[in-house]
Amino acid sequence: FAEVMVEIIKALTISEAEIRRRVTLKNVAAVRAELDAGHSVITLTSHNGNWEWTLLAMSLGMGYPIHAAYKPIHGRFGDRLMLTLRGRFGARMVPAKRLLMRVLRRRREPRIVAMVADQDPVSSTVRHFTQFFGQDTAFFIGPEAIARTGNMAVFYLAVRRTARGHYEVSFEPLAARGEELPPGGLIDRY
Numbered sequence: 001f002a003e004v005m006v007e008i009i010k011a012l013t014i015s016e017a018e019i020r021r022r023v024t025l026k027n028v029a030a031v032r033a034e035l036d037a038g039h040s041v042i043t044l045t046s047h048n049g050n051w052e053w054t055l056l057a058m059s060l061g062m063g064y065p066i067h068a069a070y071k072p073i074h075g076r077f078g079d080r081l082m083l084t085l086r087g088r089f090g091a092r093m094v095p096a097k098r099l100l101m102r103v104l105r106r107r108r109e110p111r112i113v114a115m116v117a118d119q120d121p122v123s124s125t126v127r128h129f130t131q132f133f134g135q136d137t138a139f140f141i142g143p144e145a146i147a148r149t150g151n152m153a154v155f156y157l158a159v160r161r162t163a164r165g166h167y168e169v170s171f172e173p174l175a176a177r178g179e180e181l182p183p184g185g186l187i188d189r190y
Contacts (some may be wrong), residue, residue: 007165008052011085016060019089023050023057024162026170034153035064035110039177040103042147042154044117044190049159049167051116052085057169058112059089066091067106068114069099069142096142103150113152117143117190128184144186153177154186 034041043058045051059066068086070093073079083093091114094102103113117140127138147154154174162168174189175181181189 003164004050007050008085011052011056011088012081014053014056016089019053019056019060022166023053024166024168025057025061026168028062028171030153030173031062031112031155031171034177035062035112038108038110040107040109040111040113040150040152041177042113042115042143042150042152043157043171044115044143044154044174045157045159047116049161049169051159053167054157054159054169055086055091055114056089057167058114059091062112065109065111066114067094067099067102067111068092069094069096069116071096099142100146100149103146103152107150113146113150115143128187130184130188139187139190141184141187143190144181144184147175147186151178156190 031041045054055066055068068091070082070086072095073082086093099113126141128141128144129136129138131137143154146152153176156172156174158170158172160168160170175186
């Protein structure tokens with residue numbers, strides 16, 4: 001965790017070339033096929049590996065706009081700092097509560113909607129419970145609602161640390177565009 005925290009601080013000054021060298025994107029063909037066909041996609045990940053560097057690498061390596069959900073940080077300085085860090089290479093940060101409206105307004109523009117979806121939905125009354133490590137665990141239903149409403153394919157970003165300061169990000173399909181899933185089905189797959 002301490003190493004990731006240092007890497008996040010380094011993200012304020014890391015060069016494009018260094019991010020490309022340190023973060024490898026794998027299995028991108030299906031994502032690019034959706035985008036090239038004019039369809040937006042959702043990528044879901046978790047707080048595993050270096051999620052901040054993952055966003056920077058995607059911003060540089062995918063060739064399409066990225067709208068990333070975030071929860072505003074209390075305190076203007078911290079919030080601005082994180083927005084600057086995350087948007088360094090072009091990602092647009094969108095408050096999570098406004099993400100669905102952004103998707104609907106720009107549904108004709110192919111882009112990646114990026115979300116770190118493993119946060120505890122304590123402030124939301126609408127959530128899905130599923131078993132996680134043998135415990136009933138609440139998850140946001142936002143990714144599922146956005147995928148259904150926006151008719152978007154969904155991919156999980158499996159982040160694996162390959163060496164100190166080096167990561168491999170693999171795009172794993174979770175749901176095809178238009179796939180009919182029962183309520184909570186996408187969250188269960190995630």
